[in-house]
Amino acid sequence: MMKELKEKIVQRIKANFADAAEKNDFNYNRLDFTVKKETIPSILFYLKDEMGFIHLSDANCVDWLEEGELELVFIVWSPKDKIKIFVRTRLDRDNPVMDNLDMIWPQLNTYEREFREMFGVQVTGLEAPDEFILEDWQGPPPFRRDFDTAAYAEKTFWERPGREDAQDVRETIANRDGEEIPDFAKKYSR
């Protein structure tokens, strides 16, 4: 019953959106479609208005550094059918541009601001203040994988130097208390 329903949904989407590549495992309550960037608004509108996927669970950005792409993932949920659909699309990593989608779900506005600030995605037509969470941020988008947070923190903030006489005192303590350090613990020794 559930499987038939899912197959029906897949058929309907494939009939309407020719470029939707599916990668589905019918054992889970979850369907997965990858589409082109241009199809995103129409497929989300279609899912919401025609097929009852009225709830936006999440919208995320994934950085595929090796492939030079950013992936946007929109997760929608149908309360009637109890099925979740992942709609994915890939953007060029060097020049990521997406259209504003907050007319579909107003809460997408927040997610788009996060994409813009944390991943450097340009959202055309987004009406929102420039800053989202970070204030006075001047570095590169911090959630991209090639952003080295440790190096940035070292450059920007003071670091308290460690104690010079900091030593591994476990052996001393073990000798004092007459204990034995187990073998598995020795390899973590400094």
Next chain:
Amino acid sequence: MVNDKNSQKIVDFIQNWARKHSIWVLAYGTGCGAIEIPPTMTSRYDAERLGVRGAATPRQADVLLITGYLTVKTLKRVIRVYEQMQDPKYVIGFGSCTINGGMYYDSYNTIKVLDKYLPVDVYINGCMPRPEAVLSGFARLQKRIAEGRANGAQQYKDNLEWYRANQKKIIPNWIMPEYNW
């Protein structure tokens, strides 16, 4: 009274004695450490028996507790709050994050060494410090006040330029008022 050294000593002693028994803490939590304050203040550990209690506004408070990690965004507000507080005022750095960054040592948006930006009188280490450790920190602060060594505010006034330069280094868009004491 003759304004000589000995009488000043007596005045200081009485002043510090009074100050150390009424430490009013500003009810302002910056990080996760604020969760340890309710058990410290309520009946189990009852910090009020030491004269430690909450104050609603910066202008009524004596102690600014920096409870945990401090993002650059929060640091701006903390500086503003600290400068509004009236003498006598003390800062307690609370938790590992204020001492050396703690588990956020490689975060792009949290400071690591608090005493570069604000004068810290007492540090309490731990992640998180338990209420016993918090009380011990308050006791240490009281001791320092009694000895007249909790003079962070004076240090801040004397070295304002140095502190300002450090603060402005990580807050490029400085829109706060410039005080001159």
